[in-house]
Amino acid sequence: MNAKRYLNNLDSLIAACIGFYVIHLFTxxxxxxxxxxxxxxxxxxxxxxxxxxxxTFNKHPLTFFxxxxxxxxxxxxxxxxxxxxxxxxxxDAFLFGGVVFTSGWIISQFITNSKxxxxxxxxxxxxxxxxxxxxxxxxxxxxxxxxxxxxxxxVVIPDDLLWLGLKTTIGSTLCWFLIITIIExxxxxxxxxxxxxxxAAIILSPGLLxxxxxxxxxxxxxxxxLLFIIAYRRYQLSHTLKTLLVAGVITAIxxxxxxxxxxxxGTGGLLLLLDxxxxxxxxxxxxxxYGAISSCxxxxxxxxxxxxxxxxxxxxxxxxxxxxxxxxYIGTVICDWGAxxxxxxxxxxxxxxxxxxxxxxxxxxxxxxxxxxRAENIVIAFAIVYGLFILIWASIQRFERINSRLxxxxxxxxxxxxxxxxPDVLKLVKSKLKYFLAGLTVVLMLAFEFxxxxxxxxxxxxxxxxxxxxxxxxxxxxxxxxxxxxxHKKLYKPGVPIYTDADEAVxxxxxxxxxxxxxxxxxxxxxxxxxxxxxxxxxxxxxSNPEILxxxxxxKNKKLVKIGTAKEGEIYYCDEP
Numbered sequence: 001m002n003a004k005r006y007l008n009n010l011d012s013l014i015a016a017c018i019g020f021y022v023i024h025l026f027t028x029x030x031x032x033x034x035x036x037x038x039x040x041x042x043x044x045x046x047x048x049x050x051x052x053x054x055x056t057f058n059k060h061p062l063t064f065f066x067x068x069x070x071x072x073x074x075x076x077x078x079x080x081x082x083x084x085x086x087x088x089x090x091x092d093a094f095l096f097g098g099v100v101f102t103s104g105w106i107i108s109q110f111i112t113n114s115k116x117x118x119x120x121x122x123x124x125x126x127x128x129x130x131x132x133x134x135x136x137x138x139x140x141x142x143x144x145x146x147x148x149x150x151x152x153x154x155v156v157i158p159d160d161l162l163w164l165g166l167k168t169t170i171g172s173t174l175c176w177f178l179i180i181t182i183i184e185x186x187x188x189x190x191x192x193x194x195x196x197x198x199x200a201a202i203i204l205s206p207g208l209l210x211x212x213x214x215x216x217x218x219x220x221x222x223x224x225x226l227l228f229i230i231a232y233r234r235y236q237l238s239h240t241l242k243t244l245l246v247a248g249v250i251t252a253i254x255x256x257x258x259x260x261x262x263x264x265x266g267t268g269g270l271l272l273l274l275d276x277x278x279x280x281x282x283x284x285x286x287x288x289x290y291g292a293i294s295s296c297x298x299x300x301x302x303x304x305x306x307x308x309x310x311x312x313x314x315x316x317x318x319x320x321x322x323x324x325x326x327x328x329y330i331g332t333v334i335c336d337w338g339a340x341x342x343x344x345x346x347x348x349x350x351x352x353x354x355x356x357x358x359x360x361x362x363x364x365x366x367x368x369x370x371x372x373x374r375a376e377n378i379v380i381a382f383a384i385v386y387g388l389f390i391l392i393w394a395s396i397q398r399f400e401r402i403n404s405r406l407x408x409x410x411x412x413x414x415x416x417x418x419x420x421x422x423p424d425v426l427k428l429v430k431s432k433l434k435y436f437l438a439g440l441t442v443v444l445m446l447a448f449e450f451x452x453x454x455x456x457x458x459x460x461x462x463x464x465x466x467x468x469x470x471x472x473x474x475x476x477x478x479x480x481x482x483x484x485x486x487x488h489k490k491l492y493k494p495g496v497p498i499y500t501d502a503d504e505a506v507x508x509x510x511x512x513x514x515x516x517x518x519x520x521x522x523x524x525x526x527x528x529x530x531x532x533x534x535x536x537x538x539x540x541x542x543x544s545n546p547e548i549l550x551x552x553x554x555x556k557n558k559k560l561v562k563i564g565t566a567k568e569g570e571i572y573y574c575d576e577p
Contacts, residue, residue, distance in 0.1 A: 012104025030467025032088030038215035045073035064314035069217035110375035148176035248293030329402035339451035
């Protein structure tokens with residue numbers, strides 16, 4: 001039985017290896033992508049490993065982010081003796097491979113009737129027996145030939161597909177005939193398993209590939225979500241405190257990987273509340289037990305933050321985007337995930353609203369029918385809880401505009417939730433029509449995956465020239481100002497504070513600590529900055545952050561003397577009596 005289970009996931013292992021290699025390809029030019037968040041994680045990991053402290057590169061306690069991802073990087077750094085920035089590409093490749101394999105494991109365990117068709121099933125249809133199949137093949141080839149005649153001299157191939165060796169305009173009937181036939185063969189070959197199609201969609205997902213080419217905590221958080229789904233499914237099968245403990249521990253770790261891990265607590269609590277297999281007395285006990293276990297590490301992290309800085313999650317600003325606008329942004333991300341044109345953006349709000357309402361209705365219907373204690377409901381519940389939490393919280397508290405990165409943790413669960421019913425529905429169709437519907441479904445999925453592949457290829461083609469966007473790309477690696485900063489680290493007098501509009505960049509390229517110019521919103525911090533008499537100001541001209549004080553604002557209030565300059569920036573000194 002166990003051997004069969006592992007053999008059933010051999011395709012998941014192969015897909016995981018492909019996913020590992022894909023991340024290697026995207027990061028082969030300049031390494032893992034580095035953003036300001038990445039530097040925060042990496043510097044804290046280095047300090048934890050070297051000094052046992054939770055201080056970031058600017059010598060402030062880590063509060064804006066929870067502690068586990070830097071701790072995870074610190075462990076790897078301690079074992080490998082390699083800086084997280086340098087090891088980031090390999091770390092992401094392993095994590096993405098783990099996500100792909102775990103997704104396949106989940107599908108093989110949770111999704112029933114995943115076989116769309118097999119040769120044994122096809123042999124039961126009379127037309128596939130004996131020589132009759134030759135007439136079917138001949139008919140298909142004839143249709144392909146007629147379609148090829150129609151397409152000849154009429155289709156222009158996009159520029160990003162010229163690497164296939166195709167001409168700008170395909171003018172050969174034979175060429176189109178071969179293309180159509182190959183697509184049909186591939187569709188037939190891969191369609192024996194719903195799982196393989198979904199794994200291909202995960203590997204090709206532009207949203208996930210973006211996340212897993214950066215040193216971001218989402219890379220670990222998404223993996224933890226999938227581990228929670230597996231653990232909670234085992235609890236569903238046994239309803240023991242031991243299995244619930246495992247799910248609770250995974251949830252607790254996820255909560256200190258990203259604060260939004262509380263959505264996993266909400267998912268587990270919602271499923272426990274709706275579970276009709278538990279009597280109410282036992283249900284309440286399990287909810288309290290799971291809630292205590294899953295939230296204990298988060299509570300400790302928040303208490304540690306409050307003790308160190310007086311702020312539990314750092315300084316936060318009120319939201320400036322209303323509920324409807326945030327719902328629109330979620331809809332646009334879903335459109336992008338679905339490889340839809342931006343011409344569909346005007347319908348983003350109804351698309352997002354329909355998906356949320358449909359998932360809620362499905363979950364409530366299953367609860368009403370007494371079918372809540374099933375695997376697919378874990379996936380549906382998390383997609384609902386996570387999506388609605390981001391939507392509501394973005395309307396209350398200000399953070400980056402809702403984008404693919406922010407919603408990436410719900411991509412896999414949303415993909416499974418929106419497609420897992422297809423094999424079951426096809427099985428209910430008793431007529432031969434189901435094979436046509438199955439073929440149509442596969443062709444649509446292949447078309448979707450081909451569209452996402454085009455996006456991936458374009459990104460790979462671009463990043464192969466300059467690297468993953470961020471502090472590791474050529475704009476920074478070949479910057480004259482960065483070279484100047486590295487060569488003039490002795491320019492600064494000891495004890496004089498250094499301010500900048502990119503404190504992460506200063507640390508990454510020079511190893512020096514600096515302070516970010518204050519945000520305009522925090523008036524007290526602005527006045528405190530203007531009260532400083534002596535300081536250095538490192539200013540990167542290529543950056544644009546309208547939320548912080550601009551160089552013009554500072555010059556209106558302080559007398560700055562330029563003491564260094566290069567093509568992309570300047571260094572100023574202020575020394576007021």
